[in-house]
Amino acid sequence: MIERSAEDADRILQVLVRGGFQVDNLRITTESALQDALVAHNWDVVLSDYDLPQLSAQDVLQVIRDQDLDIPLIVISSHIGEEAAAHIMALGAYDFMMKGNLARLVPAILRSLHEVENYQQFISTQLALQKSETLFQAITSNLPGVVFQFLLLANNQTSFPYVSDASETLLGLSPQKLMNHPTLFPELILPDDRKSYHQLMTISAEQLSTWNWEGCIQVKGDSDIKWISLRATPRRVSENVTIWDGIMINITRNKLAEREIAQSREQLAELSSYLQKIKEQERARIAREIHDDIGGTLTAIKCELFPLMDATRKPEFYQQKAKSIEGLVDRVIDSTRRISLDLRPGILDCGIVAAIQWQAKEFSDRTGIACKVACGNEEVSLDSDLAIAIFRVFQETLTNISKHAQASRVQVKLVELENLILLEVTDNGCGITENDVEKRNSFGIRGMRERCQQLKGSFHISGDFEKGTKVTILIPTGNLEQHSEQLVEVESQFNKPPEFEYGLKKRKFRGFE
Structure with missing residues (x-):
C-alpha cells in the first residue's frame, strides 16, 4: 500500500479480509521504500493513493515499469477527478476507485490476479513456442533436404503452408515464392515423371498412406537434371482437406552411383564373357598348333622311322633318314619353344x-x-x-x-x-x-x-x-x-x-x- 493514512489503510485491509483474502501487506510512502519493497518481496497487487507528497501514482507506475514487473496497480483516492482517472488508466493503472466506495475492490483484485496469471501463461507459452520454432529452424536448416507441408483440397487445389529455406538450393525457388505459387513445383518435374507424381499423391490422399515418390526435376536456368526423393505422411484435416508433412531430398549422387554400379556390372559381365571367349580361342589356337605343327611333325618322324625297320638298306639311306629325322626333331623343339613362350615367356x-x-x-x-x-x-x-x-x-x-x-x-x-x-x-x-x-x-x-x-x-x-x-x-x-x-x-x-x-x-x- 502506498498510503499516508493508517486509518484508511486499516479500512482497506478490513474490506479485503471480508472479501476472503489472507493479506500480507506493507504500507510505504516514499519512492525508495517502494523500490526496496519490490526487490525484497513478490507482491500480487499494489494499492496506491493518487497523489502523495513524495510519491504519486504516476511515479509508482514508472518504478514498476523500470523493474520490469507485472504487478497490477489499483488507484484508491479520496479526491480524483474523471480527467485524472482517465489519465492514470491510460498510463497503465489497472483500475481506480474512491475510498468512499470500495465495493469493487475485491472483484477488481480477483480480476487483476486472474489476468496476470493468464498473461504469465501466455508469456510462458510464447517463450516455449519461440524455443520450439528455434529448434525446428535449427533442425530444418541442417537437414539435407526441403521440409514442407503440402495441402490438397477437394477441388484438387494445392498449396504449401510451409517450406523450409533449403528450397532455394534444391528447387531454385524461395520458400515464399513456392508458397505463393504452389504450381511451380510440378512444373519443375520432367514430363515423364509428372504422371507418377500425381498418381502417387492421389493414392496417398485416398488411402492415407505414406507418399513416396522419386523423379527428375530441372531447375530453371540449370542444365543439370536432379533426382528428387519425396516422402510425406498424410493426415485428414477435414472431409475435403488432406495435409502432408514431408521432406524432399536430392538423391542425384545415389542415382548416379547406382547407374555406375549397374554399368560396371554390365561391363564386368561383358569383360568376363570376352575373357572366356578369348580363353577358348586361345585354347583352340594352342590345340590347333599342337595338332597341326607338333602332331604333324611327329607323324612325319614316325613315317621316316618306319623304313628304318628294313635292315637290307644301304648305309647311305639310313644316314639320309637320320638327317631328315634330326631336322624334324628341331622343328618340334622350335614349335614347343614358341608355344611355351606364348603361354609364359x-x-x-x-x-x-x-x-x-x-x-x-x-x-x-x-x-x-x-x-x-x-x-x-x-x-x-x-x-x-x-x-x-x-x-x-x-x-x-x-x-x-x-x-x-x-x-x-x-x-x-x-x-x-x-x-x-x-x-x-x-x-x-x-x-x-x-x-x-x-x-x-x-x-x-x-x-x-x-x-x-x-x-x-x-x-x-x-x-x-x-x-x-x-x-x-x-x-x-x-x-x-x-x-x-x-x-x-x-x-x-x-x-x-x-x-x-x-x-x-x-x-x-x-x-x-
Whole structure:
C-alpha cells in the first residue's frame, strides 16, 4: 500500500479480509521504500493513493515499469477527478476507485490476479513456442533436404503452408515464392515423371498412406537434371482437406552411383564373357598348333622311322633318314619353344626389365615399328605375379598400337619409384579419342584397367589427335595404405606439363631423372 493514512489503510485491509483474502501487506510512502519493497518481496497487487507528497501514482507506475514487473496497480483516492482517472488508466493503472466506495475492490483484485496469471501463461507459452520454432529452424536448416507441408483440397487445389529455406538450393525457388505459387513445383518435374507424381499423391490422399515418390526435376536456368526423393505422411484435416508433412531430398549422387554400379556390372559381365571367349580361342589356337605343327611333325618322324625297320638298306639311306629325322626333331623343339613362350615367356625369370626389353625387340622385329626402352635401373625386383601383370599390360598395349595407332615410333619408360612401379608407353600415332576409350567393345583397355585395379594401382590413357597416345600405369610394390599419399601425389602429375612428367619433379630415383 502506498498510503499516508493508517486509518484508511486499516479500512482497506478490513474490506479485503471480508472479501476472503489472507493479506500480507506493507504500507510505504516514499519512492525508495517502494523500490526496496519490490526487490525484497513478490507482491500480487499494489494499492496506491493518487497523489502523495513524495510519491504519486504516476511515479509508482514508472518504478514498476523500470523493474520490469507485472504487478497490477489499483488507484484508491479520496479526491480524483474523471480527467485524472482517465489519465492514470491510460498510463497503465489497472483500475481506480474512491475510498468512499470500495465495493469493487475485491472483484477488481480477483480480476487483476486472474489476468496476470493468464498473461504469465501466455508469456510462458510464447517463450516455449519461440524455443520450439528455434529448434525446428535449427533442425530444418541442417537437414539435407526441403521440409514442407503440402495441402490438397477437394477441388484438387494445392498449396504449401510451409517450406523450409533449403528450397532455394534444391528447387531454385524461395520458400515464399513456392508458397505463393504452389504450381511451380510440378512444373519443375520432367514430363515423364509428372504422371507418377500425381498418381502417387492421389493414392496417398485416398488411402492415407505414406507418399513416396522419386523423379527428375530441372531447375530453371540449370542444365543439370536432379533426382528428387519425396516422402510425406498424410493426415485428414477435414472431409475435403488432406495435409502432408514431408521432406524432399536430392538423391542425384545415389542415382548416379547406382547407374555406375549397374554399368560396371554390365561391363564386368561383358569383360568376363570376352575373357572366356578369348580363353577358348586361345585354347583352340594352342590345340590347333599342337595338332597341326607338333602332331604333324611327329607323324612325319614316325613315317621316316618306319623304313628304318628294313635292315637290307644301304648305309647311305639310313644316314639320309637320320638327317631328315634330326631336322624334324628341331622343328618340334622350335614349335614347343614358341608355344611355351606364348603361354609364359621364360625371359620373365630374368626380371621385368629384361622381359620388357625382349618384348619391345620382338615387337619391332615383327611389326617394323621402332620401339625404344628406357629403364631407371638395370634390374627391378618384383613379385612374380606383379611382374607378369605388368608384362601382360605392356603386351596388350603393344598389341593395340600395332592394330590401331598407325605409329612409326614407340617409347617405353619403366621407372621404379619409392615402393611404386611406373610404366609409360608413348606412340606417335593417330591418337586415341575419348569415344574410343568408352566404346563398349574396347575390351583390351578395359582388361588393362581391371588388371591394374586388382593390383591396387591406377591406369591412365590419353591421346592427342595426330600426335599419339600415352598409356601410364602406376602400381604399388608394397603396402598400398603405407604409400597411398605418394600414389596420389604422383597420379596428380599425370596431366602436368612435360617438365613435371612422371611426378618426379626433376628428382632422381635410383639414377633415372
